[in-house]
Amino acid sequence: MKKRVGILGGTFNPPHIGHLIIANEVLCALGLNEVRFMPNYEPPHKQKMDSVSVEDRLAMVSLAIADHPKFTIEEIELLRMGKSYTYDTMVLLKEREPDTEFYFIIGGDMIEYLPKWYRIEELCKLVQFVGVKRPNYSVDTPYPVLIVDVPEIQLSSSLIRKKIAKNETVKYLLPDSVIAYIKENRLYET
Template sequence: MSKIGIMGGTFDPIHIGHLIAAETAREHCDLHEVWFIPSYVPPLKANEPGVSGEKRYEMVCGAIESNAAFRALDIELQRGGVSYSYDTVMELQRRYPNHSFSYIIGSDRINDLPQWHQIEQLAAQITFIGLERTSDPYDIGALPIFLKERISLIHMPAVDISSTAIRSRVNAGLSVQYLVPDSVHSYMRRYKLYES
């Protein structure tokens, strides 16, 4: 059975922090592959993504093309509506019955887990890989027991980059070269993404 890590999010835009997180999880948890799944509308974020799903998906594809263990799926974009992880996992399990899945999340999201849609049913189907970052405190003891038992914690190298900061820098006319993969940087410039 293939072990697959799921990297979900808006990827608005994808940046090197996402790639480092995925590779760290892949190495430490012996994952065969990591699948990047851009969301259509994220359930726990106030604002919808600033760039279309098609463009975010194309940036993800460009960012991961050099890593044979990375793959992009557009199933949440195709489904539309609010992108619930539970619905995505059910669809993945239907399509790929010989795979086991783990959601890769940053430590800033660990204490949000109880708010996830149908979290008890989701936790019964998959495991979670929590990437510990010193900048994002969390309290594993505050989680319900059914979640504590389903999380593996691994240390994440310190990379202080966010999609929000990247959008702000572009809007202010500042460079984001080296914060995003070259293919994403070129794509953003070609389509003038996030510019004021």
């Protein structure tokens, strides 16, 4: 029996309850063995963020997933550094774990973007894409994407960063442990 592992990639700057809900809903809907949160070092499609270190993002993800027995961290892209293409990462993971079936979880915004992904045709042979709906994005795609219904929450890391910069509450948007870490380390303050 092959191990079935979900991969949820992202900057996690900071990780919020939307990420946790998506991971848990996909884990349960597909009966996966685990979901790995995979912070990227420098995503190809985003500008480099200098304000928050890789170590801070890793620490926040650790805190966010600490109480879920089937959530873990996948550090492969952090260890590789530089820009990370999902194709290259998944080739390495498949070499490291040939008996694992990987389910790569993406939001509706990324489903629309799939045609622009690096080596998308080959990537579709390496992983099963799992799409979750996001408000105002279509899930129509020519690629084989399994759609999992999750409660839709209009929440983004950028919104949270703005709220913190304005000294507004983020209670219930992030796990309390992550809020404490952000305060303690004075992250996202202006």
